[in-house]
Amino acid sequence: xxxxxxxxxxxxxxLRGALAxxxxxxxxxxxxxxxxxxxxxxxxxxRWQHPKLGIINPVQFIPLAEETGxxxxxxxxxxxxxARQLKLWRALHNIELQISVNVSPVQFSDAWxxxxxxxxxxxxxxxGRKKHGH
Amino acid sequence: MVIEIxxxxxxxxxxxxxxxxxxxxxxxxxxxxxxxxxGYSALSYLKKFDIDFLKIDQSFVRNLAADFxxxxxxxxxIVMAHKLELKVIAEGVETEEQRxxxxxxxxxxxxxxxxxxxxxxx
Numbered sequence: 001x002x003x004x005x006x007x008x009x010x011x012x013x014x015l016r017g018a019l020a021x022x023x024x025x026x027x028x029x030x031x032x033x034x035x036x037x038x039x040x041x042x043x044x045x046x047r048w049q050h051p052k053l054g055i056i057n058p059v060q061f062i063p064l065a066e067e068t069g070x071x072x073x074x075x076x077x078x079x080x081x082x083a084r085q086l087k088l089w090r091a092l093h094n095i096e097l098q099i100s101v102n103v104s105p106v107q108f109s110d111a112w113x114x115x116x117x118x119x120x121x122x123x124x125x126x127x128g129r130k131k132h133g134h
Numbered sequence: 135m136v137i138e139i140x141x142x143x144x145x146x147x148x149x150x151x152x153x154x155x156x157x158x159x160x161x162x163x164x165x166x167x168x169x170x171x172x173g174y175s176a177l178s179y180l181k182k183f184d185i186d187f188l189k190i191d192q193s194f195v196r197n198l199a200a201d202f203x204x205x206x207x208x209x210x211x212i213v214m215a216h217k218l219e220l221k222v223i224a225e226g227v228e229t230e231e232q233r234x235x236x237x238x239x240x241x242x243x244x245x246x247x248x249x250x251x252x253x254x255x256x
Contacts, residue, residue, distance in 0.1 A: 030246035031223055034237045041223075043138070043245060083135060100136035100166055100187075105143045108151060 012064055014050070019070075019077060023049050026081055028099070041098045044082040046074070066106045075107045136164045136187065141173035144183055152183065159184055166223075171211065180218055188215050189245070192226025199231045209239045216240065 018024060024046055031041035048056040065071040079101050086099045137158060143151065144167075155165055166187035171194060179185075190211055194204050208224070215222045224236050227244040236244065 032244055032246050034233060034242055034244055039246070041136075041243070079135070086135065098136055098164075100138050102168065103137045103139055105140065108139075108143055108154060 008064070011061065012068060015048075015061055015064060015068070015070060018048060018050075019073060021051075023051070024074065024077065025049050025055075026078060026085070028085075031100075040094065040096045041100065044078060044085075044099055044101045046078055062104070066104055069106070071104045071106050075101075075104060078102075135162075136166050138166045138168040138189070140168050141170065141175045141179070144179040145174055145176055155183055169225075171207065180220070185220060187221045187223055189223045189225050195224050195226045195232055195236070198235050199229070205235060205239070208236065208241070212240045 025048075027045045027047060028042040029045055030039040031043065032039055046058055046062075048058075048061055050056050062071065065074050082099045082101050086097060089097050158165065164186035165184065166189060167185055168189050169191040170188040172191045188211065190208060194208055194211075197204050198208065212222050221243060222241060224232075224241050224244040227233055227236065228247055233244065
């Protein structure tokens with residue numbers, strides 16, 4: 001029991017430094033049109049590239065990030081990074097592409113000024129739909 | 135961009151959530167319901183909130199070929215969603231049989247099996 005609590009604390013501490021140490025990665029899972037096989041959408045999935053433990057799946061660290069409130073910062077980063085990637089892929093490959101990101105209920109809590117921050121990020125990244133005439 | 139949220143969020147929704155979703159909408163960001171059909175759902179949220187996509191949870195898709203009930207649920211979700219002008223995405227489609235059953239039921243989108251990592255090109 002004590003061992004479990006210690007491991008948990010250790011992970012929380014390491015999680016605190018993970019963003020600054022650029023240890024998070026985003027993988028993109030394509031969403032495919034059944035009839036044509038075309039890919040116009042993708043879902044952004046976060047992984048934690050831990051220096052000692054290797055790749056950690058979100059089920060293992062997102063609950064801790066939610067409990068500690070770190071999810072707000074991590075979620076903002078995922079959104080920002082995905083918007084940047086979307087802008088690049090739209091320019092290079094597919095103007096229609098959409099990327100979806102998971103947003104935790106904790107990010108919707110009262111204190112969060114969601115949209116302003118995220119929306120500004122989104123607009124700065126130039127990934128708004130309006131700009132492409134939709 | 136699209137934000138994926140869960141049914142639970144909409145269920146305890148105070149008016150604040152509506153405002154936050156509208157802010158996203160105004161910025162051209164759409165909303166998708168993740169793991170649809172597995173949470174405590176009250177379908178009334180589908181008319182109360184401006185939702186663009188439903189993602190059918192992979193637990194319904196996994197036994198599609200063997201379990202008639204799962205197929206019936208998928209078909210019903212697809213019909214309902216399309217009537218409400220929502221797009222539907224099937225999660226966890228792994229076999230050709232699942233793909234063709236879903237296509238016959240009117241499904242147009244599925245999430246892929248493989249993931250891609252963006253290559254840094256700075």
